Amino acid sequence: NTNFPELIWFNGEVKPWQEAQVHVVCHAIHYGSSVFEGVRCYNTPKGPAIFRLKEHTRRLFDSAKIYRFDMGYSQEEINQACIDIIKANGFKDAYLRPFGFMGAHGLGLNPPKVPLDVSVIALEWGSYLGEESLENGVDAAITSWNRLAPNTMPTGAKAGGNYLSSILITTEAKRHGYVEGIGLDHNGTVSEGAGENLFVIRDGVISTPPLTAGILPGITRSTIITLAEEMGYEIREQALPREALYLADEVFMCGSAAEVVPVRSVDQITVGDGKRGPITEKLQKAYFDTVKGVTEDKHGWLTYID
Numbered sequence: 001n002t003n004f005p006e007l008i009w010f011n012g013e014v015k016p017w018q019e020a021q022v023h024v025v026c027h028a029i030h031y032g033s034s035v036f037e038g039v040r041c042y043n044t045p046k047g048p049a050i051f052r053l054k055e056h057t058r059r060l061f062d063s064a065k066i067y068r069f070d071m072g073y074s075q076e077e078i079n080q081a082c083i084d085i086i087k088a089n090g091f092k093d094a095y096l097r098p099f100g101f102m103g104a105h106g107l108g109l110n111p112p113k114v115p116l117d118v119s120v121i122a123l124e125w126g127s128y129l130g131e132e133s134l135e136n137g138v139d140a141a142i143t144s145w146n147r148l149a150p151n152t153m154p155t156g157a158k159a160g161g162n163y164l165s166s167i168l169i170t171t172e173a174k175r176h177g178y179v180e181g182i183g184l185d186h187n188g189t190v191s192e193g194a195g196e197n198l199f200v201i202r203d204g205v206i207s208t209p210p211l212t213a214g215i216l217p218g219i220t221r222s223t224i225i226t227l228a229e230e231m232g233y234e235i236r237e238q239a240l241p242r243e244a245l246y247l248a249d250e251v252f253m254c255g256s257a258a259e260v261v262p263v264r265s266v267d268q269i270t271v272g273d274g275k276r277g278p279i280t281e282k283l284q285k286a287y288f289d290t291v292k293g294v295t296e297d298k299h300g301w302l303t304y305i306d
């Protein structure tokens, strides 16, 4: 992605791209001591709107709390920074990356009790697994790398260091020719994609792994659960054996960056008839209609920029 923005919100100021820099002794670069979010802003009929901004900012602060990091700003200030940086760059559709990191405070593993450095980057960035994947689906594989086990690193925190696990999972899958990798959890049951939660559909019942399966509690996951329930589907949060992916009628992945992406095969076993399934298509449409402000915002999920 080379669509870098002109302006970046950094420690309370809107700065030119070149000035938003850190030092090589920055703690977060060495140890992954950072927390972040991935949020999208969509152009709606009433102008650009950020989807579920409050929930993303809350999760950012939850991630910081788990690590006892001080964000140094209120949630309202971060929400405003997100709005401001989209306006400053003149974006209509954007991917937002609110980001708190331990700065240049020495290389000890017990960092001082100082607030994180905080930045909000806005970028123009298309659907993470490719625009064509939204319709055609992706080929995915379970990788030899598992997701993080409970009480090793908290997967409920969206922390920089966790993403070394995601890098292992996604790069292994891509080396073998797949679009995305799926990790199993410490029990050998299904966890999630490298940067996406997973849903499995069989006989009209929609299932997704529970929070104890080493997943990030995804905001898209929560959105899909709400939309599916409103459409009258039965949703089960339950442990899923690997073969549930092979025997599903439909599988899809979802995340703020990836949006809602059908999975057409897992480990070279065709899922259903190898195409986007009917329930996936309905949920995908409901998702895009919601984020793009086509349907009424009855949950108050949209934060308008203007």
Ligand code: PMP
Pocket (backbone or CB within 6 Å): 038, 166, 192, 193, 194, 195, 196, 197, 215, 216, 217, 218, 219, 220, 221, 254, 255, 256, 257
């Ligand atoms: N799992 C992981 C590991 C992720 O990085 C993401 C993307 N943030 C997700 C799931 C999906 O989360 P969300 O829907 O909140 O973007």
